[in-house]
Every structure is written in C-alpha cells, then in structure tokens.
Amino acid sequence: MKILDIAFKDIKHSLGSGFGIVMMFIVPIMIPAIIYVAFGGALDGSANSSGFDIAVTRVVVANLDRAGEESAGAILTEFLQSANLKSLLQTSIVDDEATARNRVSTQQADVAVIIPADFSQAAFTGSGESNVVMVHDPVSTIGPLIVKQLLAQFADGFSGARITLDVAAQQLGPLEAATAQAIAAQYAQWAQAQGQQQSNGQHPVLTVQAPPVKAAARNTASMMSSMTVGMLVFFAFFTAAFMAESILKEDEDGTLPRLFTTPAARATILGGKFTAIFLMVTVQVAVVMLISSLLFRITWGDPLLVVLSVVGLVICAAGFGLFLLSFIKNTRQAGPIIGGVLTVTSMLGGLYSMTIPNPPAFMDTMSLFLPQGWVMRSWKLTLNGGQLIEVLLPVLVAVVIGAVLFGIGTLNFRRRYA
C-alpha cells in the first residue's frame, strides 16, 4: 500500500509540472502534428491538388516560326497556353527573341521559350537543324524543369510525325509540301491529345487498376504512424528518465532521507518510485496513442501485438531511465546527461530514421545494440501487419534489456542509499 502511496504522490507531482506535461503529452503529439500540417497533403495523397503547392511558372514565348496557323511554332505555342497547363504555366507571347530574353533577365518571366523561324520545316520535313531555345532564371529550378519536360514531350510528338512522314513517303512516293504539313499537323494534334490524356491520368493502351483511396490511406498511416511511434518511443524513454530523476530531486530536497527515517522499508520506498515510473510511462503511451489515433487516424495494428509492443516499450523505457539515473550524482548533471544520452541512443536506435525507406545498413546493425532499436523493431512489425511470432522476438529482447537495466539501476540506487 505504501508503494502505491509513494507512486501516486510522484505521479501527482509529475502531472503538476508544466514542463512534465508538455514533454510527456504535448510534444510527442505536437511534432507529428506539425509535420502532418506541413506535409499533410503529400503524406495522405488523397487530394489531387492538396499535395505540394508548386508556384506557377511564368513562361514567355517568342514564336519566330511564321509558317501559318498550322505551323509547328503555332502548335507549340498553343500547347504551352493550353487550359490543362494553366495550373502550372502562365504563358505570354512576345514578338521577338530579345524581348523574351529581357523578360527573363529582368525577372518578369521565369522561362523564355524561343521558337526558331525554321522550326516548322525542321519539324515537318526533318530537314535542317532547328532547336527550340529555352532561357531561364538560374535561381528557378522546378519551373524550368517542368517546361523542359513539356518541351521534350512536344518534341517527341514531332519526332513521331517525322517518322510518319518518312513511312508515308516510302509507301506513296515523294509528298507535296502541303500534304506533308497536313499529315504532320494531324499527327502532332493526335500526339498532343494523347499527352493531355496522360496528364489527366488516362492512358490509351495501359490501364493501371488500384484502389487509390485505400492506398492513399495506408500511405498516410504508414508515414504518420512511423513518425508518431518514433516520437512515442523517444518521449517514453524521456518520461522514464524524468520520473527517475525525482529520486535525485527528493534526495537533494531532503524528503527521501526523511522517508528513510519512517518505518517504511527502503525497498518499499524505492519500489514506490519505480512503480511511479512504470505507471507514468504506461499512462503517457496510452494517452499519446489515443490522441494520435483520433487526430491522425493512425491504425496501430493488431491489438494483441500493440499491447505486446506497449509492454516492451514501457519495461524497456523504465529500465533504461532507472539505469541511466542511477549513475548520475545530482539533478544539475541530470538534464544534460538525459538529453544527450537519449538523443544519441534514439538516433542510433533508428527512431529518427524510421520514415526513411532505405536507411543505411549500418544504422540497422547499430540499432541492434540499443534498447530503442529493439522497441522500434517491435513497433515496425506491428504497424506493418507482422505476425505474432515476428513481433514476439523484439518484444522479448526489449523486455529482457529493460529488466537487466532495471536490475542494475535498482542495485545502484540501493547501494547508494544503503
């Protein structure tokens, strides 16, 4: 009974600490929340345009190809001005190359596209060398890349037209210029239509079927779960150390020595402190998981596996916290040591790299030597739908590590207060 009295007193003390509340319950949720808000659309993938917002690229076109309405230059200009590209490009037309270049150099435009005078001839007949020139602001990166990609797509269309003309010429004999231009224009329009269909997610010969909404949801759960679990594990270890620090604090405040003058046995007193660590970490994990589930709609996995992972986490974190604090002399040392040790071990344990698809192999190896690494293994498997037998191993290792560290910490404290 005295054990629980001491434990509840410690828990009440911790819950009365603003710092404790923030670090135990708010920060572990706030960090994933910030990331969720910042990259939410990109993470969930559910909204077509709610992903990364890309600034519209200002394009200026100088079409020097005056071969008429059906000229290649006119078709390219029309393509760049098409309604489908309005969310990406803001295209304006100028009369000459110098004006186009000037617009870019004065930062009135991000990209200038200069269509040479003989572009139609080169495009439709395949004779001569004629290149579309793209000038862009060196500071801009994404916009010019998009324009370049679109121009390449357009050029591919004309390559196809040239091949068509060659084949037609071989089959029918030499073509008249008007006929050749009509064929090329027809092909170019078809290619352009195909490009637009592709950009709309359609493909004439290839149909990819997938449950897009479900896939997006799974993607969200994976990313958010990974981040939240990383934070959950880190702050569970922090909470355990923070709670264990109360032993040093009470020693310095004189209340621990005073407790030792009461009829309560030392084992009972230390047992109460240790119980507080377990209870507090358990409460913290439960609360953070619950709130995260509601806020980020995280699916944690099979309930049995989740419980096992929670047990592994709580025991391992409590053992580690007690172990760490048992080597610290006073509360002045505690802050920097707890912060430093937890940051390094968490980093090496893979807490911060869980969302990286292919982390370096040495990170995985390194995490085998750290308690956080085994805890994270159990959570990864749980989140990814692992089997009981798969999750059991890391949980057991985490529990054993926690128990050993807990034993060492207890011995150290009992020796200190013998």
Add this chain to the structure above:
Amino acid sequence: MNTGFAIEAQGLKKSFGELQAVKGVSFRAQKGEILSLLGPNGAGKSTTISMLSGLLHPDDGDACIEGHSIRHDARDARAALGVVPQDIAIYPDLSARENLVFWGKMYGLRGAALKQRVDEVLEIIGLVDRQKGASGKFSGGMKRRLNIGIALLHKPQVVIMDEPTVGIDPQSRRNILDSVKELNAQGMTVLYTTHYMEEAQELSDHIAVMDHGEIIAYGTHAELIKVVGEQDRITVTTNIESDGVIEAWRKVEGVHQISRTDGTVALLADDSNVVLPHLFEDAARAHVRITSVDVQEPNLEAVFLHLTGRALRDE
C-alpha cells in the same frame, strides 16, 4: 542493553573514508527529558542522530530507541521515533494537509485515525487556516512548523530535532523552542542538537557536549558549569600593551588565570564585581587606558572553551 531509557547509545562509530566522524559515542536519555547534543559544526552531532534515526548504519556500536535496537529491530526503532531534519523536508507542491496525510501513511496511519491525527497536528502547529494552501508558498516559519508537525503525526515517544532553528528569524525560533518545551511537557523525550549554547541552556535537562566525534562532557547545566569552577571570564582591551599592568592584575586577589592575545587580556576571576575596580586602578596608575571590558558569567560557551581551547562559534 538496558532498555529503561528512551535513548541509549553505546559506542557508536561512523567513518566516511579516512574521516572518523563519530568515535564511539555513548549516552543515555531518560524517558521524558530533553537531552541536547551541543557542539560546533562538524562535531559529529548530525552523524550521530543520522545513525539513531536509521539514515546511516553505524560501523560499530548500537543504540536503542524505546528498547528497540537500531541494528536488529530497526523498523520498530524508527516507528518509535519522530525526526525533524535540519533542512525543511516537505513536498512544496502538496498542501499542508496533503503533506501530513502522505507522511501519516508512511508512519502506517490510515482511514479515520489518520484524518483525526492530521486534524490534531494541524491544530498543534497552527496551520488549520492554511491547511489547503500549497506549502511551497508558506513563510519560512510556517514551513518549519509543518516540518515539525510531520514528526509528530504518529505520536512518537521520542523526537529527534536536528538544529531546527538554524537560519530562521527570532520569532520563529522562539516558537520552535516553545513547541519543544510543550512536546516535552506532554511526555515526549526530545533529543535536540544545536550549536547555540543558549538553546541548550534553556531547554535541556541534560547536555552532552560533542567535539571531533566524541562526547567531551555530559551532565546538567549546573554540573557542566562546575567544570570551569563557576568563575567569571573578563576580557579587557587596552589602548597600549603593558607588561607592567598585566603583572599588577595578576596580583589582584580573586584573579586566577590571565592570558594575552592580540591586544586583549582574558582573566578568570571569582567575582568580576570585586575585581574590576582594581583592574581600572592599576591601569590608571600605569597610564594605560581601558577601551573595553566584557564580562561573561560561567556558561556553556565557557565550558566548551575550557574543554577545547576554542569558542563554540569560532567553528
């Protein structure tokens, strides 16, 4: 060990590395008395009571609290004891009542008995009106009272108070001394450590004078005074040092001892009222002017000085 005493210590020893803090201390406290451990800082008082209260294990020796050995029956010994530590040891984020409830539970009180005793102690320490306020916001005196109240929760037969008046204002000090007397009047045995000889003098039935880990004198106030022969200590400061004057003072009837240090002359005399006029006459005759005179009647300070050659407050 004889268990007829409230506290009986036999040959307690404690070392910290090379430092022998307590060197075989033995003493007894009768039931219902106030026993003071008087000595300068570092004398071994706190180490001695830390052993008695179960905080430190003695390297050697034993002590009984109400017949319970601190070595073999430690839990019962602690249950018979209330400890008031030198530094305030309360939980500042808990209210006075919450503190008392928690500590009461640590002493094994539960339910209605706990509630009743908490109410009684709040009354005793005068914090009924402030029982719900966070104790961390209390004044120093109120914290001291709560600190004492915690030690009284389980109605211990023996209360140990470790320098409870260090660093507090005169009014709070007066309150604490009065409360010690009151507890004693209710039948509690009090072991009181202090380096203020006035407190030991005012409170104690018996005084054990400690120095360098040993008890160098033990007895009632009157018995200890006899150690210095009930002589007055006169300290005289003169404008010039004169061997002639000192020789003349040495011959004054009733002066037993004379010593000179740094411009002051210390004399032990039977009666300062008789001796002082002669001292002034001799000084005037030698054209030496007396600039100050301090007379101390026999007290524990003088006893300590006599026994160790050092003043209590010099430590």
